[in-house]
Amino acid sequence: xxxxxxxxxxxxxxxxxxxxxxxxxxxxxxxxxxxxxxxxxxxxxxxxxxxxxxxxxxxxxxxxxxxxxxxxxxxxxxxxxxxxxxxxxxxxxxxxxxxxxxxxxxxxxxxxxxxxxxxxxxxxxxxxxxxxxxxxxxxxxxxxxxxxxxxxxxxxxxxxxxxxxxxxxxxxxxxxxxxxxxxxxxxxxxxxxxxxxxxxxxxxxxxxxxxxxxxxxxxxxxxxxxxxxxxxxxxxxxxxxxxxxxxxxxxxxxxxxxxxxxxxxxxxxxxxxxxxxxxxxxxxxxxxxxxxxxxxxxxxxxxxxxxxxxxxxxxxxxxxxxxxxxxxxxxxxxxxxxxxxxxxxxxxxxxxxxxxxxxxxxxxxxxxxxxxxxxxxxxxxxxxxxxxxxxxxxxxxxxxxxxxxxxxxxxxxxxxxxxxxxxxxxxxxxxxxxxxxxxxxxxxxxxxxxxxxxxxxxxxxxxxxxxxxxxxxxxxxxxxxxxxxxxxxxxxxxxxxxxxxxxxxxxxxxxxxxxxxxxxxxxxxxxxxxxxxxxxxxxxxxxxxxxxxxxxxxxxxxxxxxxxxxxxxxxxxxxxxxxxxxxxxxxxxxxxxxxxxxxxxxxxxxxxxxxxxxxxxxxxxxxxxxxxxxxxxxxxxxxxxxxxxxxxxxxxxxxxxxxxxxxxxxxxxxxxxxxxxxxxxxxxxxxxxxxxxxxxxxxxxxxxxxxxxxxxxxxxxxxxxxxxxxxxxxxxxx
Amino acid sequence: xxxxxxxxxxxxxxxxxxxxxxxxxxxxxxxxxxxxxxxxxxxxxxxxxxxxxxxxxxxxxxxxxxxxxxxxxxxxxxxxxxxxxxxxxxxxxxxxxxxxxxxxxxxxxxxxxxxxxxxxxxxxxxxxxxxxxxxxxxxxxxxxxxxxxxxxxxxxxxxxxxxxxxxxxxxxxxxxxxxxxxxxxxxxxxxxxxxxxxxxxxxxxxxxxxxxxxxxxxxx
Numbered sequence: 039x040x041x042x043x044x045x046x047x048x049x050x051x052x053x054x055x056x057x058x059x060x061x062x063x064x065x066x067x068x069x070x071x072x073x074x075x076x077x078x079x080x081x082x083x084x085x086x087x088x089x090x091x092x093x094x095x096x097x098x099x100x101x102x103x104x105x106x107x108x109x110x111x112x113x114x115x116x117x118x119x120x121x122x123x124x125x126x127x128x129x130x131x132x133x134x135x136x137x138x139x140x141x142x143x144x145x146x147x148x149x150x151x152x153x154x155x156x157x158x159x160x161x162x163x164x165x166x167x168x169x170x171x172x173x174x175x176x177x178x179x180x181x182x183x184x185x186x187x188x189x190x191x192x193x194x195x196x197x198x199x200x201x202x203x204x205x206x207x208x209x210x211x212x213x214x215x216x217x218x219x220x221x222x223x224x225x226x227x228x229x230x231x232x233x234x235x236x237x238x239x240x241x242x243x244x245x246x247x248x249x250x251x252x253x254x255x256x257x258x259x260x261x262x263x264x265x266x267x268x269x270x271x272x273x274x275x276x277x278x279x280x281x282x283x284x285x286x287x288x289x290x291x292x293x294x295x296x297x298x299x300x301x302x303x304x305x306x307x308x309x310x311x312x313x314x315x316x317x318x319x320x321x322x323x324x325x326x327x328x329x330x331x332x333x334x335x336x337x338x339x340x341x342x343x344x345x346x347x348x349x350x351x352x353x354x355x356x357x358x359x360x361x362x363x364x365x366x367x368x369x370x371x372x373x374x375x376x377x378x379x380x381x382x383x384x385x386x387x388x389x390x391x392x393x394x395x396x397x398x399x400x401x402x403x404x405x406x407x408x409x410x411x412x413x414x415x416x417x418x419x420x421x422x423x424x425x426x427x428x429x430x431x432x433x434x435x436x437x438x439x440x441x442x443x444x445x446x447x448x449x450x451x452x453x454x455x456x457x458x459x460x461x462x463x464x465x466x467x468x469x470x471x472x473x474x475x476x477x478x479x480x481x482x483x484x485x486x487x488x489x490x491x492x493x494x495x496x497x498x499x500x501x502x503x504x505x506x507x508x509x510x511x512x513x514x515x516x517x518x519x520x521x522x523x524x525x526x527x528x529x530x531x532x533x534x535x536x537x538x539x540x541x542x543x544x545x546x547x548x549x550x551x552x553x554x555x556x557x558x559x560x561x562x563x564x565x566x567x568x569x570x571x572x573x574x575x576x577x578x579x580x581x582x583x584x585x586x587x588x589x590x591x592x593x594x595x596x597x598x599x600x601x602x603x604x605x606x607x608x609x610x611x612x613x614x615x616x617x618x619x620x621x622x623x624x625x626x627x628x629x630x631x632x633x634x635x636x637x638x639x640x641x642x643x644x645x646x647x648x649x650x651x652x653x654x655x656x657x658x659x660x661x662x663x664x665x666x667x668x669x670x671x672x673x674x675x676x677x678x679x680x681x682x683x684x685x686x687x688x689x690x691x692x693x694x695x696x697x698x699x700x701x702x703x704x705x706x707x708x709x710x711x712x713x714x715x716x717x718x719x720x721x722x723x724x725x726x727x728x729x730x731x732x733x734x735x736x737x738x739x740x741x742x743x744x745x746x747x748x749x750x751x752x753x754x755x756x757x758x759x760x761x762x763x764x765x766x767x768x769x770x771x772x
Numbered sequence: 773x774x775x776x777x778x779x780x781x782x783x784x785x786x787x788x789x790x791x792x793x794x795x796x797x798x799x800x801x802x803x804x805x806x807x808x809x810x811x812x813x814x815x816x817x818x819x820x821x822x823x824x825x826x827x828x829x830x831x832x833x834x835x836x837x838x839x840x841x842x843x844x845x846x847x848x849x850x851x852x853x854x855x856x857x858x859x860x861x862x863x864x865x866x867x868x869x870x871x872x873x874x875x876x877x878x879x880x881x882x883x884x885x886x887x888x889x890x891x892x893x894x895x896x897x898x899x900x901x902x903x904x905x906x907x908x909x910x911x912x913x914x915x916x917x918x919x920x921x922x923x924x925x926x927x928x929x930x931x932x933x934x935x936x937x938x939x940x941x942x943x944x945x946x947x948x949x950x951x952x953x954x955x956x957x958x959x960x961x962x963x964x965x966x967x968x969x970x971x972x973x974x975x976x977x978x979x980x981x982x983x984x985x986x987x988x989x990x991x992x
Contacts, residue, residue, distance in 0.1 A: 723974035746978045754907050754947040765956065765975040 063102045095157040103162035118182040148175035216280035246296035258311035260324040266297040299335040325388035347398040354406030371420035404450045414457035422464040452739040463542045501540035509534040549628045552609040591668040599678040603636045611666045634658040707748045715770035722767045799859040814850040834874040896921045897951045908945035926958040953977045
């Protein structure tokens with residue numbers, strides 16, 4: 039829509055003649071130049087900043103910006119040259135102070151100048167792409183002062199010398215140092231790096247290279263590490279006090295390389311003070327220091343770990359192969375545990391519980407424990423000892439600790455099935471002789487074995503416990519059924535009925551029981567078979583015990599705690615005072631090796647010699663004669679006559695166990711082969727061996743030769759066949 | 773069943789009669805002369821007679837070769853069909869021809885190609901399996917068999933193998949896999965140094981590993 043009327047307003051500019059003085063620019067600049075000089079001369083108080091600002095403003099407005107800018111550069115350069123001279127003139131220690139003072143002055147002046155020339159800084163400089171006033175001031179300072187020939191080198195040397203003096207223990211003016219390095223940083227990071235840091239690092243490298251050489255010649259490993267640690271801390275401290283934070287990694291790298299990496303191997307292997315010595319002496323502090331220092335350098339930790347692992351391997355190997363150690367299985371295992379504890383503690387307190395170190399420790403143990411084929415037996419014997427007596431009066435938690443440690447050793451075993459064999463034997467003996475200290479501990483260990491190896495591993499062991507319980511009930515039932523028939527005269531019988539298969543198979547060697555016992559045994563047999571039809575009972579006389587009441591010469595009464603065999607022998611002396619070895623053997627029919635052992639414990643052990651032997655000697659001969667020892671005395675009413683038992687297995691027993699183990703392995707290996715071939719159908723020999731080994735290694739380490747023979751047996755039974763063409767490949771026949 | 777042995781060639785043709793001597797050399801007649809009349813099969817006694825008629829021991833390899841050619845299924849017994857097969861295969865029509873053919877054949881087997889020999893070699897083992905479910909042959913018999921059969925082509929190795937098998941106690945019987953392994957051992961493994969055995973061990977049954985081990989120890 040158009041407006042009906044058009045009114046025209048015109049605003050005219052106020053015509054105001056500006057007379058441009060031709061000398062205006064020159065004059066104005068003179069004023070400003072004068073002001074700048076006054077500022078540098080600390081006479082700024084008399085200046086009118088408002089007027090100066092207006093002058094500068096006008097110059098830019100009247101297109102004299104360029105003149106103003108070049109004027110500024112020239113004037114400032116001139117002033118800086120003067121300053122440079124006065125700094126150069128400063129003597130010795132005053133040099134840095136002078137430099138610092140002038141730098142502060144320059145900064146103040148620069149501030150004021152920038153304020154005056156604010157308009158130029160805001161309009162003229164951005165449009166002409168020139169350097170802003172403040173930066174210009176820094177650049178000019180850099181070019182005229184720091185890079186001046188007479189100052190540049192001197193400044194660097196002074197700084198380095200101060201660092202050097204501090205390194206040798208002098209106290210320096212850190213504040214001043216900080217100001218100067220701050221100045222270098224303000225001038226741009228390249229100035230700091232080029233004019234200071236680069237050389238600083240070089241000089242430091244030299245310094246530490248020389249110093250570490252001196253240290254390593256004169257110090258032992260522990261001292262050296264202490265010194266290196268101190269140096270490292272000093273450098274960190276230095277950076278935080280007066281260097282750029284970015285220098286931290288660079289300088290610590292220098293120290294690490296010169297003081298640690300370069301001497302790492304020599305330090306670790308230092309005789310009488312190196313890593314091995316530290317480990318032997320449990321030097322937690324030194325080891326911890328080594329760990330924290332070495333972890334800073336490449337391969338540092340692996341160096342420590344390798345030396346530690348091979349040291350443990352070596353000492354462990356010596357331990358398990360020392361024939362002296364084999365004499366006492368309990369001590370043998372205790373030493374293994376001590377060794378493990380020792381290194382666990384070192385890794386825990388000095389090596390930051392490093393996983394890779396723990397793995398190294400584990401692999402070393404696995405290595406040497408299996409060097410001794412008797413390790414599984416000994417570990418089981420150790421448990422046996424603990425569960426028989428060792429844990430008496432020990433709190434429940436401590437029992438758990440011991441058992442856990444045993445389980446740890448168990449984990450290292452390659453032949454877990456051998457351990458199982460022995461464990462079963464030892465457990466059987468414990469249960470039957472009623473020697474186990476704590477049922478809870480027994481069960482706890484079985485639970486642990488179960489979690490470790492699965493149900494099939496422990497089912498038979500659990501069966502043994504069940505038998506014990508059932509036997510207890512059976513005995514109660516037996517006596518209840520006998521009613522009042524049992525009088526004080528007839529012997530009390532306690533039978534443990536053992537399920538065949540659950541208990542370790544013992545070459546059952548029976549003997550002739552005395553008539554008194556035979557009677558009650560028969561009664562039990564009748565009772566048991568009456569309640570359990572279809573079962574068979576056979577007496578395991580080699581496993582039983584008996585309590586006998588005996589009277590000796592001066593009306594001394596004792597209760598003798600003996601084995602079933604010993605009881606059979608002693609009962610013979612109810613009717614005779616003298617019996618020859620042959621007579622005893624004939625009457626009892628005890629196997630001769632057992633008989634000798636049992637006679638030895640009856641006649642040859644001091645304080646327990648209820649029999650007398652002729653001739654007197656330590657060993658039992660086939661022509662010896664035995665007498666009832668009327669003069670036997672003892673302080674105790676109850677006398678326990680132990681059998682001279684071979685705690686460890688004898689050589690033939692060991693061979694027998696070994697054979698049984700090998701025999702038990704065969705079906706396991708065959709099952710593994712069939713499992714593998716069932717899924718793979720076709721596989722070559724080496725791969726089968728590898729797979730079988732892998733499948734079975736949690737139980738034992740199968741011998742490749744045995745695997746080969748099992749494969750052949752399967753071929754013979756037509757589970758597998760050899761490939762007609764590639765004879766090393768087998769096919770599964772289904 | 774008393775029969776008189778004879779070395780001479782029969783002349784007269786008469787066939788069936790009370791006379792026990794085969795007058796005719798036709799395979800049919802020869803069969804009848806050795807066979808048990810009741811079972812109509814040549815039985816061990818008949819074979820023994822045959823051997824003496826041929827002038828060879830019953831442990832002679834030629835009898836085994838004859839059995840092979842007849843494809844005889846059961847050790848010590850020849851059926852009529854097997855007998856006729858054998859004569860046909862040997863192109864023999866008389867005792868004399870049979871005797872000559874067997875001697876020839878023995879020479880041929882000594883030089884036989886791998887396949888042909890392997891056929892005979894395999895047959896020899898199977899022939900020794902008497903029972904249906906029998907899978908192994910007693911090591912003692914295997915020793916005889918090795919000397920007889922493997923000895924044809926590899927007398928040295930066969931001798932050593934037998935020596936080893938007699939001495940060891942672990943392998944009480946030998947199965948087919950092991951038996952065929954013996955032959956392959958002779959053809960594939962350089963002898964007597966057995967330099968390449970180690971790398972081929974996975975191709976062989978364990979008994980040969982043990983043999984190789986024994987050989988190496990013996991040499992050392």
